[in-house]
Each structure stands twice: as structure tokens, then as C-alpha cells.
Amino acid sequence: MQHLFRGIELVRSDLSKEGQSGVRGRSSDGNECADQLAKEAITKGYPFLLRKPLSYLKAEIKSAALSIWQDNWDNGETGRSTHDIVLRVSNKPVGWNREEIMFVTGHGPFPSYLLRFHLRTHDNCSCGGKGDPIHYATKCPFTLSWHFQTPTVLLKLQWLKNILTNNFSRTRLRLLMRFICDENNLIVEDNN
């Protein structure tokens, strides 16, 4: 029995040696072949088609879609007041709350907005001034408690950006807009 085991060990040992030398031999041939191909690739430079990963295709489509969206946003006719503040389109939300969106877009219970959609016959506030968002934020006697300093025409955009980036101003703007919503009958009196 021991002779038999010894015999198996010897055979294993021989096979292992052959295997190692065989691998070394093929490896050497492979290296030479690779070197040769590399030289040819450099000197001859055959063109070839390399398939790109799906992630690359998705990124390309997203980039193209954003580009079209940006073009439409820049050259559109609606949402211009928002365009002044948000120049670049993005899939990420701007982080404005409901009241801030109403103020920036002008889409709220303002006489100026209601007239646009023929829900009022004029855009006057009950106080007599033009009832647009900036009137309520700076001039209207009904909203005196939440007034901001009146901006110059040239600095209006910066004025709005300052409000939206300052927490104290944002709170005040939110309270102003809630008052306009709650007391809408007071400020949007239809004289006709």
C-alpha cells in the first residue's frame, strides 16, 4: 500500500514540473505575441469600434435634453420673471417654498395675475396701486408690517435674490404672502 502512495506522489510531482514548464513556455510565447501586436497597433494603427457603456449613453442623452430645455427656457415667452432669477435649468429643485414660488412667478392671488386670466376686470389693488407682487412687498398700506425697502429698477433682480437667500427675509416674505392669501378679499376688491 505504501508503495502505491509513493508511486502516486512521484507521478504528481512529475506532472507538476511539466505543468510549470509548460505554462512558462506559453507565457513566454504570449508575451512575445502581445509585444508584436502592441508594435503593430502603434505603427499601423488600425481603426476599430469600441462599444461605450450604457452609463455613457445615459449621460449623453441627459446632456442633450438639458441643452434643449435650456434653449427653450432662454428663448421662451412665459416665466420670464423666474428666468431672471433662475438662469440655468436643472433637475434639482430650487428649494423655494410655496409662498416664494408665488412671489417670484407672480402666480398667486394678485390682481395682476387675476386680470391676466380674465378673473378681474382690472389689476388695481384696493389701495389704488397696481396689484403685483412687488407692490405688496414694498408699497401697499395693507401690508405695511412686512414691507421691504423699495429697490431701484436696476437693482430689482439683486434685491429679489437677496430676499431669497436671507432666512429672515424669507420668513417675512412667507408671512406677507400668507396675509395676501388669507385677506384676499381686502386687497383684491373688484370695483366693477
Ligand SMILES: [Zn+2]
Ligand atoms: Zn395696495
